[in-house]
Amino acid sequence: MSEDLTGRRLGHYRIDGVLGRGGMSVMYKATDVRLGRKVALKVIGEHLGEDAEFRERFVDEARNTSAIDHANVVPLYDFGEVDGLLYIAMRLVDGSDLASIIKNGPISPERTLSLLGQVAEALDTLHDRGLVHLDVKPANVLVTSRETSTEHVYLADFGLTRRGATGHRTRSGDFLGSPTYAAPEHLRGEPVDARTDAYSLACVLFACLTGRPPFQGKVPEVIQGHLNLDPPAITGLVALPNAIDEVIRRGMAKDPKVRYLDCKALIGAARQALQQAPRREAPRPVTTPPPPPPQPQPFRPAQPQQPVQPQPQGPGDFVRLRPPTPVGSSAFTPDKSSRRWLVPVLAGLIAIAAIVLVIVLVTSSGDTSTPQQNTTAPSIPVGQASGSQSKPARGTTPTTRRTLPSNLTVIPSGG
Ligand SMILES: Nc1ncnc2c1ncn2[C@@H]1O[C@H](COP(=O)(O)OP(=O)(O)O)[C@@H](O)[C@H]1O
Ligand SMILES: [Mg+2]
Numbered sequence: 001m002s003e004d005l006t007g008r009r010l011g012h013y014r015i016d017g018v019l020g021r022g023g024m025s026v027m028y029k030a031t032d033v034r035l036g037r038k039v040a041l042k043v044i045g046e047h048l049g050e051d052a053e054f055r056e057r058f059v060d061e062a063r064n065t066s067a068i069d070h071a072n073v074v075p076l077y078d079f080g081e082v083d084g085l086l087y088i089a090m091r092l093v094d095g096s097d098l099a100s101i102i103k104n105g106p107i108s109p110e111r112t113l114s115l116l117g118q119v120a121e122a123l124d125t126l127h128d129r130g131l132v133h134l135d136v137k138p139a140n141v142l143v144t145s146r147e148t149s150t151e152h153v154y155l156a157d158f159g160l161t162r163r164g165a166t167g168h169r170t171r172s173g174d175f176l177g178s179p180t181y182a183a184p185e186h187l188r189g190e191p192v193d194a195r196t197d198a199y200s201l202a203c204v205l206f207a208c209l210t211g212r213p214p215f216q217g218k219v220p221e222v223i224q225g226h227l228n229l230d231p232p233a234i235t236g237l238v239a240l241p242n243a244i245d246e247v248i249r250r251g252m253a254k255d256p257k258v259r260y261l262d263c264k265a266l267i268g269a270a271r272q273a274l275q276q277a278p279r280r281e282a283p284r285p286v287t288t289p290p291p292p293p294p295q296p297q298p299f300r301p302a303q304p305q306q307p308v309q310p311q312p313q314g315p316g317d318f319v320r321l322r323p324p325t326p327v328g329s330s331a332f333t334p335d336k337s338s339r340r341w342l343v344p345v346l347a348g349l350i351a352i353a354a355i356v357l358v359i360v361l362v363t364s365s366g367d368t369s370t371p372q373q374n375t376t377a378p379s380i381p382v383g384q385a386s387g388s389q390s391k392p393a394r395g396t397t398p399t400t401r402r403t404l405p406s407n408l409t410v411i412p413s414g415g
Contacts, residue, residue: 003045013041016028022159032089039077039078068126072119072121072155073122074155091154093154096142099139106208107208115143116208117264124262134192140157142155179219180215181200181204202247205266205270210237231252237285241273243272
């Protein structure tokens with residue numbers, strides 16, 4: 001969405017800047033000029049303001065947010081429409097979101113349990129009122145240390161929240177939201193309930209303790225992971241007690257009946273499992289043996305190059321969506337990942353230069369009676385692509401394969 005209302009007035013709100021952008025709305029920092037207080041102002045995208053279904057959803061979001069009066073749910077201040085723009089005004093949380101916090105790696109068990117314990121409180125209350133959040137993920141968990149001596153959490157973004165147990169899609173059958181933390185029944189468009197949010201909370205627990213979501217990769221891989229694979233063992237990634245693996249296995253069970261009874265029970269089980277872990281330190285990565293030092297390779301004449309084989313396309317290729325949320329994706333900090341390609345490219349260039357240098361040295365000091373060999377360029381094998389796409393992630397094992405509904409189209413819900 002390109003519109004930016006910064007500097008403009010919307011009724012009695014002066015818009016001071018952008019806090020975050022989603023697929024359907026923009027969240028602004030604003031000032032209520034009547035009261036002189038700062039607010040967070042969510043404004044529906046101009047292009048969707050005309051769409052009856054999205055207008056209805058936005059009104060629902062306002063109703064659902066205001067329906068829950070809980071210390072861990074962002075308080076709603078106001079809801080209205082000015083110049084054809086629908087808005088929701090709520091408390092401005094002066095802090096960060098959990099996605100920003102875990103962007104640089106895992107956080108300590110103690111902090112994880114304190115933050116997610118509060119999310120669990122909010123979710124169980126929501127569920128007691130017959131609502132299902134359906135977008136539980138780190139970017140929707142706001143954290144501030146400005147209000148109390150410990151960190152206080154607000155569950156935010158009730159844009160997908162639904163009442164009742166019907167499968168949740170748009171009228172045209174689209175899946176709304178990001179699949180990174182979504183439960184299998186939600187992805188399939190089957191009935192959802194409190195256990196659907198509990199599954200997502202277990203994914204967030206995984207992400208806090210490891211610094212990455214349980215399933216990574218392209219959208220179809222992430223979806224296939226949620227539908228068909230066991231989550232990777234946390235203990236294969238970071239040094240934590242084995243009991244936490246069982247908590248994740250149960251929390252993220254494909255069958256909702258196997259999961260914990262509520263969100264507090266999930267966090268309680270995690271607390272139990274992590275009792276023996278160092279409480280205040282971020283878990284250390286499990287050390288993997290370093291790769292063997294490169295052996296000097298005998299010079300080989302060039303092989304005919306094999307064409308790169310096209311990779312088989314996964315069943316989810318029809319999915320239309322922004323890429324799955326990387327663990328640190330947050331509305332608070334710009335993503336700098338676009339420059340990460342520089343490192344491998346530079347490393348590759350240096351490696352090629354080294355190979356050329358070795359060849360020049362070998363050929364200039366070696367036997368000059370085989371001139372063809374001396375002038376042959378080194379072979380850089382171009383075989384089949386690694387196939388890593390089709391391999392399950394480390395520590396994952398396929399379970400019973402289920403097919404994806406053919407109408408699964410994913411459209412973004414925002415940050
Ligand atoms: N009350 C708030 N105070 C401060 N920042 C907020 C608040 N609500 C949301 N944000 C920030 O804005 C982002 C987008 O808001 P959200 O309600 O999640 O909208 P979207 O539907 O676009 O995801 C959040 O991820 C969070 O970083
Ligand atoms: Mg959001």
